[in-house]
Amino acid sequence: MSTLRFAREHEDEIFVRNAFIGSLDGFEPPAGHRFDAVVGIAPEVHRFYRVEKPELTEHVRLVFPAYACEFSGEETLDEAITRYRMLGLTDLGRAPLPFLxxxxxxxxxxxxxxxxxxxxxxxxxxxxxxxxxxxxxxxxxxxxxxxxxxxxxxxxxxxxxxxxxxxxxxxxxxxxxxxxxxxxxxxxSERSAEPDFTPLTYVVFPGYACEFSGHET
Known part of the structure; x- marks a missing residue:
């Protein structure tokens, strides 16, 4: 219910960046879940009822809890269809699958x-x-x-x-x-900038060549 409530309150915002697969972060999921966004799936992407009641398809938008990192906002129709199939949106216990x-x-x-x-x-x-x-x-x-x-x-x-x-x-x-x-x-990352990484510190010891294979895991 929390997903549907969020979607109803923010429907225009969800689809403002992308009309095919829109998303909006700021979602607070029920206890035990880590979702931080809601995604909306347009009729051109989900094609629900296209066989039994095709006249309904264009009037149906699907919404699911999701992760903000899974969407760019720039997906084409073909990319939106691919992401919809990749994400397994009905699995409420799934881990994030970042856009890549x-x-x-x-x-x-x-x-x-x-x-x-x-x-x-x-x-x-x-x-x-x-x-x-x-x-x-x-x-x-x-x-x-x-x-x-x-x-x-x-x-x-x-x-x-x-x-x-x-x-x-x-x-x-x-x-x-x-x-x-x-x-x-x-x-x-929520930021577009490259994250900073602390350079590795190496500790060096003397040794003998015969002690190492070079294939250690």
């Missing part, structure tokens, strides 16, 4: 994006592709968050990341653990 786009090419596996530009994906797939470029010289992964910020990661003997849509972006070496953490932060 990706494009990649892997010179080692020969895998690459088949879509033009960056396509919608999920953080797990992004993590898989970031790990997979290891050892593939010239391989890259681009990812975009809901604020339209883009980062590009390339493999040149190590992972190098740069903010792709700025003139001053300088590639910096980054470990895979920090990279995965960074990607999650920028996809769930």
């Amino acid at each position: 786009k990706m494009r990649f090419a892997n010179t080692r596996t020969r895998g690459r994006s088949t879509n033009q530009g960056r396509g919608l994906t999920d953080p797990q797939r992004l993590g898989t592709e970031l790990r997979a470029i290891e050892g593939g010289a010239g391989s890259f992964v681009e990812f975009e968050n809901r604020h339209g910020k883009v980062w590009r990661v390339e493999w040149h003997g190590a992972w190098y990341m740069t903010e792709w849509d700025t003139q001053t972006g300088t590639p910096r070496e980054i470990g895979i653990g920090e990279l995965i953490e960074f990607a999650w932060h920028v996809c769930t």
Whole structure:
């Protein structure tokens, strides 16, 4: 009931940024849930009653509790349909699935994006592709968050990341653990700016080459 009440009070605001899949944060869910937004699904996206009572379809908007990080406000109709299918909105116990786009090419596996530009994906797939470029010289992964910020990661003997849509972006070496953490932060952050990360501190000890395989997990 709290979702429906919020939607009725803020219907115009929910769809003001996007007529296909609109969202508004500020939602306070019932105890035991972590949702912070409500999403509205337009008839062009959900297509309910299109078979049994098609005359009703255009008059029906669906609303669900959701997470603010799941929407950019700039989704096209095709992207809105894809997100609607991806999110599993009827699962009230689900975790957030942040809005995320990706494009990649892997010179080692020969895998690459088949879509033009960056396509919608999920953080797990992004993590898989970031790990997979290891050892593939010239391989890259681009990812975009809901604020339209883009980062590009390339493999040149190590992972190098740069903010792709700025003139001053300088590639910096980054470990895979920090990279995965960074990607999650920028996809769930309320701010469009890049979050600050404290540089790692390394403690160095002498040792013998025979003591290490180089493949330790």
